[in-house]
Amino acid sequence: MGYFQxxxxxxxxxxxxxxxxxxxxVLTSLKISFIATFFASLIGVFLGILIAINxxxxxxxxxxFLNTLMAMPTVMIGLIFYGLFSRRGVLGDWGLLYTETAVMxxxxxxITPIIMNLTRVAVESSDKRLLETLKILxxxxxxxxxxxxxxxxxxxxxxxxTGFGRAxxxxxxxxxxxxxxxxxxxTITTAIxxxxxxxxxxxxxxxxxxxxxxxxxxxxxxxxxxxNEF
Numbered sequence: 001m002g003y004f005q006x007x008x009x010x011x012x013x014x015x016x017x018x019x020x021x022x023x024x025x026v027l028t029s030l031k032i033s034f035i036a037t038f039f040a041s042l043i044g045v046f047l048g049i050l051i052a053i054n055x056x057x058x059x060x061x062x063x064x065f066l067n068t069l070m071a072m073p074t075v076m077i078g079l080i081f082y083g084l085f086s087r088r089g090v091l092g093d094w095g096l097l098y099t100e101t102a103v104m105x106x107x108x109x110x111i112t113p114i115i116m117n118l119t120r121v122a123v124e125s126s127d128k129r130l131l132e133t134l135k136i137l138x139x140x141x142x143x144x145x146x147x148x149x150x151x152x153x154x155x156x157x158x159x160x161x162t163g164f165g166r167a168x169x170x171x172x173x174x175x176x177x178x179x180x181x182x183x184x185x186x187t188i189t190t191a192i193x194x195x196x197x198x199x200x201x202x203x204x205x206x207x208x209x210x211x212x213x214x215x216x217x218x219x220x221x222x223x224x225x226x227x228n229e230f
Contacts, residue, residue: 011206021182022203026210029187032100033168036107040167041160044112045149048119048159053131053144066120069113077110078176085177098179103187106173111163118159122152154226161222165215 014022051062083089085097096102123131130151134144149156171189178185180194188211195204 007202007205010202011209014203014206015209019203019206022206022210024183025186025188025191025207026214028100028185029168029189030214032103032174032187033107033164036104036167037111037160037164039104040108040112040115040163044115044163045119045156045160046145048116049123049145049148050141051116052120052123053141053148063117063120066113066117070117072110072113074110074170074172075176076172077106078173081106081109081173082176097177098181098185100178100185102177103174103185106177107167107170110170110173111166114166115159115163118162119156122155122159123148126152126155154222157225158222161218165218168214169211 051059081102082097084091085094085102086092087097096105126148130148131144134147139147168187169189171187171193174180174185174187175190175193178187178190180186180190186194188207192204192207192211195201195207
């Protein structure tokens with residue numbers, strides 16, 4: 001049996017046996033990512049729709065800026081907030097560095113532009129008659145939100161899911177802001193990096209398989225909702 005095959009079998013054994021350390025890391029990752037995605041969605045969906053339904057000077061420049069933020073390296077986000085949360089930083093007195101809250105804030109800022117931009121694209125790519133009808137009926141911008149959310153619910157949910165996928169797969173900011181502390185801020189991706197560097201390939205592979213399972217489950221759920229036309 002080859003090295004990889006043996007490592008894969010050992011990784012599956014760790015998963016099936018519900019290794020406490022592995023599943024604690026998974027739960028920590030899910031908690032941090034869900035909370036970060038929740039707050040990012042509140043901001044991103046609202047601003048994405050707001051940008052899409054309004055015309056203003058600098059809108060094209062803002063779109064280019066959002067596209068740039070979507071491709072921003074995660075370590076850049078980590079670097080910025082590390083500077084803010086460190087003892088000598090502006091927010092150093094808050095004591096957020098190397099806490100779950102710091103990782104949540106970093107991930108939320110990372111994925112907000114993604115959710116915002118994908119929501120904007122969804123609205124602007126929708127049937128033009130929808131917005132025209134709402135305007136003809138005299139709906140003010142704030143009154144257009146609910147009909148748009150209802151009509152474009154799948155596309156917006158896809159944007160949120162994409163944001164969550166980026167958050168749970170993030171490693172740079174999580175490492176810098178969370179410190180990869182066991183039982184506190186260690187996420188799936190930071191644990192994979194640590195375990196692999198220690199030579200514990202089986203444990204890292206087990207975490208990687210669980211990360212793939214989470215991603216598959218989310219995409220399967222999204223596809224099922226679309227098929228059933230919820």
